[in-house]
Amino acid sequence: MSMLERIAGSNRMSRYLELPARLHMRPKSTQISGEVVGDSMFRRQRDVMDHLISPTAKHFSFDGAGTGSAARPTESVTPEDYDEVGWGEKSLLELSDSIRACLRHDGSGGPDIPRLSSFLVAAVQDEAQWGQPTLDLATIEHARLDKLLAELVHFGESLRAKNPHFRPVPAQELPLQLRIDVSNAKRLRRLWRRRFREQYFMMDQHRCAILVEGGRLKDVSFDNSLAYDLGKWLTKVGDPISELEGNLQFDPGHWWLNITCAERDGIVASSLETPTKGRYGITALPLLTGREEIIRPNVFKYIREGRAADMHNSLIGQVGRQIRVLRGYRLRSIVAPQAGIRYDGLFTIRQYGYKQDNKTNVYRLELTLERVPEQKKSQEEIEDIPRPSQLDDWALYEKLEGDQIKLLKGETTYLGWKLRRQEEKIDRDEWRRAQLFRASFEPIGGV
Incomplete structure (x- = not known):
């Protein structure tokens, strides 16, 4: 198998096997002000890119200057090499999520803007100058690059319209780098639409099919006959897995579309909003409704009102012990996820109590939870989930x-x-x- 065939096969999904063997672009470097980058890093990047570039195709170097054909060493190429220079599927998805999250949060691109600028330049040159473009549709779809370009273009247009006197800002008054990035995003989107045609516009349909067949909704089915207010989905409980495997499977920040998907994976034993021990014998508490107050950093008070049966009586004997806590998007809490269900890590139950209102016969549960320190993700990192691609x-x-x-x-x-x-x-x-x-x-x- 030739080097080109190994490169082309690393990221391609079976749906796009008919596409021509792809090359891997050589991005233009971007100097970040105030940051000193050692020569050894650039030498390593050049060495990796030398392995990725075809020995016969014309390409552009890190300084943007065009180079002709040159003989290249035919060494083995791995997906880690793609990620090292930032053009692998995983790296591109992280870049896309980072830029989109910053645009939505504060209208900036965040610290990854230099990487974005470098990628857009490289991708446009790759599409416009090479006979066999690097990025195939599978990579674009997986990394949500179509969504990234759409949001960049929309951001540029909306920024021009923001003016105290409601007059559009002339294009020439926008920051130079922003104008370049938006222009490259528009051009790249036009080139991709021309190359992929209707496939480009049908990526969401294919993503939806993947979602059901082998993605987040795998082994979960819709049942409209269910009267449960929090969902109408069913799943078949899988074979038991050891507690060790369960602990390795769930890290703080793990995210699901609904509680039934969490039941399928075994972190809870029911799609109801109740404490269960799940498949691995560890108590998990889904906080899907009710409200939550922050007492102090990493200490929360959960408040729930309802019938006596809704007061999570099984937790009385769990005071002082650690449990897993999941939060849902309907929970009234400033740390709840925007959508879906998120595993927020281990918490210690510090206090349990409930009382009845004699006038209304409504019960009120108050549960004090303290987050266990030194987990894999901090509370601040968890609050960034779900990411734009998950949304x-x-x-x-x-x-x-x-x-x-x-x-x-x-x-x-x-x-x-x-x-x-x-x-x-x-x-x-x-x-x-x-x-x-x-x-x-x-x-x-x-x-």
Whole structure:
């Protein structure tokens, strides 16, 4: 097998086997101000790229200057080599998520803007100058590069429209690097649309198929007959796995589309909002509804109201012990995920108590939880999850669920479901903004 064949086979999915064997681009370097990079790093990058570039194809060097054909050593190439120079599937997905998250959070590209600029230049040159472009559709789809380009273009257009006098900002008044990046994003998107045609516009349909067949919804089926308010999904419980395997499988920040997917993987034993020991004998508590207050850093008070059966009585004997805590997007907490269900790590139950309102006969549970220190991810890192690519899957999941309701129950039921979802989202967003506003004026514990 030739080197080109090994390169082409490393990232290609079976759906795109008919595409021509790809080359691997050589990105233009970007100097970050205030940061000194050793010559050894650049020598190592050049050595790796020498292995990735075809011995016959024309390519461009790190300084942007074009070079002709040259003989290259035919050494073995691994996926780690692609990630080292930043153009592997994993590295590109991380870059895409990082840029998109920063654009949504504060309107900046964050610390990865130099990498983005370098990638856009390299990708445009790769498409425009080479006979066999580097990136295939599978890599673009996996790394969500189509979403990245769309958000960059939208950001550039919206920035021009933001003006105290509601007049568009002329393009020449935008920062130079931003204008270059947005221009390259537009050009690259046009080139990809021309090369892939309808396949480019159907990537979400293919992502949805992957979601069901072997992705986040694997072995989970929709059942509209269920009356459970938190979901209408079922799964078959798999074979038991040892507790050691279970502990290795779930790291803080693990994310699911719904509680049934968490049940499928064995972290909980039920899709109901109740403490269970799951498949591995470790107690897990899903906080899907109710509300949560921050008492002090890493210490939280969970409050829940309802019937006596909803008071998690089994936790009385767990005070002082560690349990796994999952948080859902419907939980009224400023640390709850934007969507889906997230495993937030190990917590110690510090206090348990509940009381009954004699006037309404409603019970109120108060549970004090302290996060176990020195876990693999900090609380701040966990709060960044779900990432933009995961939110892409969430949007496809909601569309899939809506399509199932429309198909099985009709248009009227679907419109009612969609309206309730929109009202819930508006209510959650307003509550979260109010809590964050209060938190900006109050010390932690007053939220």
